[in-house]
Amino acid sequence: MNETGLAMLESYFQHQTDLAQKECKMQCPDDCSAPGCRLDEVIVEATLFDLVRLSLVLNTPVSSLFLQHCHLGLQSCEQNLRYHRLLIKLKKPCHFLEKTRCTVHGSKPLACVLFPEYHQIKGLVPELVKAPIFRKFPCLKGDILIPDQRSTALKMLRKMSSREEALSGFFLFETPRYIIDSKPLTKQLKKENPNKQPIALKAYDRLINAKLKPTGLIDSINDKISRLDTRAGMESIFEKLKDDALMKPLLEKRADPEIVYKLKGNSLKRLKRRLHPSEFYYI
Ligand code: SF4
Numbered sequence: 001m002n003e004t005g006l007a008m009l010e011s012y013f014q015h016q017t018d019l020a021q022k023e024c025k026m027q028c029p030d031d032c033s034a035p036g037c038r039l040d041e042v043i044v045e046a047t048l049f050d051l052v053r054l055s056l057v058l059n060t061p062v063s064s065l066f067l068q069h070c071h072l073g074l075q076s077c078e079q080n081l082r083y084h085r086l087l088i089k090l091k092k093p094c095h096f097l098e099k100t101r102c103t104v105h106g107s108k109p110l111a112c113v114l115f116p117e118y119h120q121i122k123g124l125v126p127e128l129v130k131a132p133i134f135r136k137f138p139c140l141k142g143d144i145l146i147p148d149q150r151s152t153a154l155k156m157l158r159k160m161s162s163r164e165e166a167l168s169g170f171f172l173f174e175t176p177r178y179i180i181d182s183k184p185l186t187k188q189l190k191k192e193n194p195n196k197q198p199i200a201l202k203a204y205d206r207l208i209n210a211k212l213k214p215t216g217l218i219d220s221i222n223d224k225i226s227r228l229d230t231r232a233g234m235e236s237i238f239e240k241l242k243d244d245a246l247m248k249p250l251l252e253k254r255a256d257p258e259i260v261y262k263l264k265g266n267s268l269k270r271l272k273r274r275l276h277p278s279e280f281y282y283i
Helices: 001-020 048-058 061-068 110-114 117-121 132-136 148-173 183-192 201-213 217-229 232-242 243-256
Strands: 070-076 082-089 176-179 261-264 267-272
Touching: 001 048, 001 110, 001 148, 001 183, 001 232, 048 061, 048 110, 048 148, 048 217, 048 232, 061 070, 061 148, 061 217, 070 201, 110 117, 117 148, 132 267, 148 176, 148 201, 148 217, 148 232, 148 243, 176 183, 183 261, 201 217, 217 232, 232 243, 243 261
Parallel strands: 176 261
Antiparallel strands: 070 082, 082 176, 261 267
16 A cells, blocks of 8 residues: 555544544443453454454454454344344454453444444434343443534444445445345254254354355455455555445445345355345344
């Protein structure tokens, strides 16, 4: 990347850091054991831009960060449990966690920055705490003070993270949201463990990784991620992020996916399906 390209990328990330720090009144409660950083069931998505930001700060190639700290996994679609989204998740317990402290606090994934204040702003907390897992979160027990300027900053960060998420999906899977028909996976998992109800997400993650290997998708993803080890690769994806003509249709498809993939033997079949994902899924 030339100086200008690198400087632009760094200033983009600096802008995100400034927004993340804006008027922050939130302090993790003393009695918090960091369940969101530890529990498999609480998904923390890492976009490629989260990995690029960490790569620049930690001076570590993006592909190494991906292999050491992340894995491919599934997220359930709340409206229709038959479908799951494929995404990059942080491994749990997160390797960046030291006791209850995040060692990459200033450059952590935007999903970590936004939680839980953005959920409060959007009125999503009552829905969130219906899931037993979130009852372990002391920060969700009362209202958090969020000044207006912080609320605006977090909404801007959410817009940025939506763009990053859509482009990461497109870069890796050629679609901003890669939705999988998980019926065959559920069938196999039920057969393997007839008494296990409900099936843990971890079991889906293990199975989908095994199933995707022979399709070539995992190799293709690893290959694409390693392109981001070079400054030229980082610059190229950043250029795409700024390109509104490319991003607009990606954001539309992200909000309203039309294609679902179904595993058939060692290949993935594209099927036309209309799904309407909610804004956030965490489990
Ligand atoms: S990056 Fe930091 S905040 Fe995010 S899950 Fe890991 S330890 Fe927790």
